[in-house]
Amino acid sequence: MMTVPKPTFDDVRDLLLTDVAIRIQLSPTLHRLAVERMDTLAEWLDREGSPLSGCVQLLYPQGSMAVNATIASCRERDEFDIDVIAQLRLPRGAKAQAVLDVLYAAIKGEKGSRYHSMTKRNTRCVTIQYAEMHLDVTPAELVVNRDPRTSFIFHHRPEEPHLPGRRILANPFGFADWFNSITPRDVAYGEFFEKRAREADPLLAKAAETEEVPDQIPAFLKPPAVVALQLIKRNRNIEYENRAGRRPPSVMLAKLIAESGSATGLPFAELLYQSRRLLKTFEAHQRQGALIHVINPRCEEDVFTDRWPADLSEQGVYTNDLRFFVAQLERLEHTADLESIAEVFSRLFGEGPTKAVIAEFADRAGDSIAKGRFRSGPGRGRADLAGSSIITGSAMSASASSRSAPRHTFYGS
Amino acid sequence: MAPNDVARLSAEQQIERMQALYPGFAVLYATPWLILWRGELQPLGRPYEVQVLYCAISMPLAAIDRFRPHVEIVQPLLARRPTAPEVPIPHIFPNPVFPHRPRLCLYRDAEWAPELYIADTILLWTIEWLVAYECWRTTGLWLAGGHGTERDEISHRERRAQARRG
Numbered sequence: 001m002m003t004v005p006k007p008t009f010d011d012v013r014d015l016l017l018t019d020v021a022i023r024i025q026l027s028p029t030l031h032r033l034a035v036e037r038m039d040t041l042a043e044w045l046d047r048e049g050s051p052l053s054g055c056v057q058l059l060y061p062q063g064s065m066a067v068n069a070t071i072a073s074c075r076e077r078d079e080f081d082i083d084v085i086a087q088l089r090l091p092r093g094a095k096a097q098a099v100l101d102v103l104y105a106a107i108k109g110e111k112g113s114r115y116h117s118m119t120k121r122n123t124r125c126v127t128i129q130y131a132e133m134h135l136d137v138t139p140a141e142l143v144v145n146r147d148p149r150t151s152f153i154f155h156h157r158p159e160e161p162h163l164p165g166r167r168i169l170a171n172p173f174g175f176a177d178w179f180n181s182i183t184p185r186d187v188a189y190g191e192f193f194e195k196r197a198r199e200a201d202p203l204l205a206k207a208a209e210t211e212e213v214p215d216q217i218p219a220f221l222k223p224p225a226v227v228a229l230q231l232i233k234r235n236r237n238i239e240y241e242n243r244a245g246r247r248p249p250s251v252m253l254a255k256l257i258a259e260s261g262s263a264t265g266l267p268f269a270e271l272l273y274q275s276r277r278l279l280k281t282f283e284a285h286q287r288q289g290a291l292i293h294v295i296n297p298r299c300e301e302d303v304f305t306d307r308w309p310a311d312l313s314e315q316g317v318y319t320n321d322l323r324f325f326v327a328q329l330e331r332l333e334h335t336a337d338l339e340s341i342a343e344v345f346s347r348l349f350g351e352g353p354t355k356a357v358i359a360e361f362a363d364r365a366g367d368s369i370a371k372g373r374f375r376s377g378p379g380r381g382r383a384d385l386a387g388s389s390i391i392t393g394s395a396m397s398a399s400a401s402s403r404s405a406p407r408h409t410f411y412g413s
Numbered sequence: 414m415a416p417n418d419v420a421r422l423s424a425e426q427q428i429e430r431m432q433a434l435y436p437g438f439a440v441l442y443a444t445p446w447l448i449l450w451r452g453e454l455q456p457l458g459r460p461y462e463v464q465v466l467y468c469a470i471s472m473p474l475a476a477i478d479r480f481r482p483h484v485e486i487v488q489p490l491l492a493r494r495p496t497a498p499e500v501p502i503p504h505i506f507p508n509p510v511f512p513h514r515p516r517l518c519l520y521r522d523a524e525w526a527p528e529l530y531i532a533d534t535i536l537l538w539t540i541e542w543l544v545a546y547e548c549w550r551t552t553g554l555w556l557a558g559g560h561g562t563e564r565d566e567i568s569h570r571e572r573r574a575q576a577r578r579g
Binding site for chain 1: 434435436437453454455456457458459460503504505506518519520521524525529533534536537538539540541542543544545547548550551552554555556557558559560
């Protein structure tokens with residue numbers, strides 16, 4: 001029987017994009033910690049004496065945590081937003097202000113208790129601030145006779161206590177379910193990504209010495225489209241870091257990327273494809289003088305673009321960002337030396353993660369050459385990155401046609 | 414190339430082996446005493462046009478040593494790092510004929526001999542040199558070892574340690 005060789009992902013752009021995505025995302029260790037913190041919070045809300053004791057039906061991730069696309073919220077600090085829905089049993093007709101206030105009180109607890117000094121009430125959620133992440137806990141009330149977990153969430157500005165606030169129909173669970181079911185899986189790339197993410201997380205290896213760590217973490221078996229989403233969000237975060245006002249919502253980007261389908265199975269081509277599609281969509285709206293309108297496919301009342309864009313000017317700013325993003329990637333589309341890749345990635349995704357992944361690549365490549373392990377193929381001499389021990393990953397092995405060089409010493413000054 | 418030396422590979426043998434492994438390398442000029450190849454290598458994401466000259470006679474004015482393959486990068490031209498223009502490109506030596514196309518220093522004298530195929534040695538070393546060069550252009554560090562580098566010292570230490578272990 002003929003065996004189909006496993007893809008090796010040895011295009012340097014794919015490798016470095018993957019590594020940048022791994023550096024900006026929630027690591028496997030922090031992912032485990034976030035899940036543990038959600039479990040702890042569920043117990044805390046239901047504790048004896050809690051104003052919500054017996055009222056918490058379910059606590060589940062929403063947003064980027066539910067589609068495995070969590071990334072650091074800004075360039076300077078590795079801080080992650082973890083969005084959680086607290087599905088509550090509430091008295092009939094509960095008001096937005098009351099619901100948000102009671103959740104705030106239940107989490108904050110008494111002076112000296114675990115969350116007391118870490119809790120903040122916001123317009124639609126209560127935030128628990130940790131050193132490396134924050135949990136945004138959104139209270140929700142289940143709506144019967146709708147798609148599973150369609151819920152009301154609550155909107156009330158704490159700085160305007162005299163205004164009544166409102167209930168908003170939403171279905172973040174349904175959206176995550178739709179996103180995860182519609183985004184094509186690429187088994188080979190998913191395994192490659194997961195393995196590299198684990199290898200890049202020294203704390204996970206340390207944890208494995210003393211506790212049971214699963215052989216594979218399903219949340220990290222990412223399709224290229226999710227990696228593209230993470231990188232596009234990262235670029236948005238960088239572009240909007242010093243801009244006032246709202247930024248394009250992550251959930252809108254997730255919807256637009258998921259419905260475009262995964263075209264390629266490889267991250268660079270996928271990122272270019274997805275960003276071109278986004279640009280095309282936004283340019284068409286700008287030309288028509290229309291604001292983009294994106295809804296939750298599992299709940300048409302759940303409008304993802306209800307707070308952004310406010311006007312064509314806001315939309316135009318992001319359209320220009322996308323135009324620049326695509327133009328930069330196109331510089332690397334046909335030929336790309338390491339220097340150009342570093343320049344483009346630094347500009348689009350930040351200097352910190354780019355420098356780190358380039359330095360690691362250069363070190364591994366140099367080590368491989370210096371130790372006589374470097375392998376290249378015939379023809380155009382393409383580097384066999386897996387066979388040269390420059391990259392590791394699932395079932396990565398040397399290409400049958402590549403070979404290493406006899407020992408030699410670069411001479412000269 | 415040298416009928417009196419049976420160990421030395423002939424021009425035909427060198428050309429044949431190059432054709433088999435790197436068919437994109439065209440022979441621009443060939444006589445029993447000189448071969449000039451030009452072709453493209455793309456170890457990472459960028460192609461490089463590479464010229465290899467192998468000559469049975471020395472040409473001092475052109476800094477050509479007999480029976481020594483000479484490798485030049487034709488396109489894109491090698492360049493110093495824009496952020497550190499005072500730092501020379503590592504592991505090259507001057508080319509008096511085309512000064513903007515320095516030749517690559519790929520090996521110590523004893524590491525290559527005319528009994529070896531250029532396609533099995535010089536081409537592989539050129540590919541490694543190009544990878545190291547791209548990394549150097551990007552990071553400012555030549556991490557692939559070589560004479561006078563930290564990694565060369567390490568590999569010497571390793572070799573000595575291996576020799577001691579027997």
